[in-house]
Amino acid sequence: TQLLEQSPQFLSIQEGENLTVYCNSSSVFSSLQWYRQEPGEGPVLLVTVVTGGEVKKLKRLTFQFGDARKDSSLHITAAQPGDTGLYLCAGLRGNNRLAFGKGNQVVVIP
Amino acid sequence: GAVVSQHPSWVICKSGTSVKIECRSLDFQATTMFWYRQFPKQSLMLMATSNEGSKATYEQGVEKDKFLINHASLTLSTLTVTSAHPEDSSFYICSVTAGGVETQYFGPGTRLLVL
Numbered sequence: 774t775q776l777l778e779q780s781p782q783f784l785s786i787q788e789g790e791n792l793t794v795y796c797n798s799s800s801v802f803s804s805l806q807w808y809r810q811e812p813g814e815g816p817v818l819l820v821t822v823v824t825g826g827e828v829k830k831l832k833r834l835t836f837q838f839g840d841a842r843k844d845s846s847l848h849i850t851a852a853q854p855g856d857t858g859l860y861l862c863a864g865l866r867g868n869n870r871l872a873f874g875k876g877n878q879v880v881v882i883p
Numbered sequence: 884g885a886v887v888s889q890h891p892s893w894v895i896c897k898s899g900t901s902v903k904i905e906c907r908s909l910d911f912q913a914t915t916m917f918w919y920r921q922f923p924k925q926s927l928m929l930m931a932t933s934n935e936g937s938k939a940t941y942e943q944g945v946e947k948d949k950f951l952i953n954h955a956s957l958t959l960s961t962l963t964v965t966s967a968h969p970e971d972s973s974f975y976i977c978s979v980t981a982g983g984v985e986t987q988y989f990g991p992g993t994r995l996l997v998l
Contacts, residue, residue, distance in 0.1 A: 813992065813994070818987070818989075
């Protein structure tokens with residue numbers, strides 16, 4: 774059973790367009806993290822959201838944590854080819870363990 | 884953030900042999916390390932939590948006798964895949980964290996191919 778569902782699984786857009794991807798769960802998490810993973814590499818942490826309703830910005834990336842702390846979204850403004858990658862969300866479980874979603878594969882076409 | 888290395892970065896072995904993968908925390912002392920496995924186009928699945936100086940805690944469905952974990956120091960954890968079979972072929976990734984801190988720093992991964 775996948776604790777975190779990410780949608781869409783795959784998204785291809787033109788450079789300069791905006792996009793939003795989602796991470797949903799029926800469980801409440803104390804915090805949720807977003808990572809980006811390049812092929813053949815480990816994930817790199819982008820942001821951690823903790824408070825329900827929290828919004829965090831990282832340059833052109835905007836992360837939002839749902840009020841009920843069950844879901845999150847990632848919005849990219851004016852996407853660039855360098856934004857191409859697999860975006861993974863992960864919820865924090867007991868004993869510092871992370872449960873990962875399957876990821877949103879984003880491809881930005883120049 | 885912490886710098887984490889893994890060795891080897893990739894390995895090919897024959898079915899039935901054992902393979903050891905190292906995870907090193909290069910710039911801080913990691914009281915806890917995690918081992919994940921990732922199959923193609925799948926998410927990271929947590930295999931076990933490795934605590935320095937004590938036995939690892941395995942997730943449900945992960946065979947502790949097949950995936951031996953040793954966390955002998957604050958900077959090194961090893962995962963040994965014993966009697967590897969083709970279905971063990973995967974991308975193995977470790978992460979490190981300091982006690983009580985939620986942030987995990989991931990290694991670059993080890994690609995295992997069992998023939």
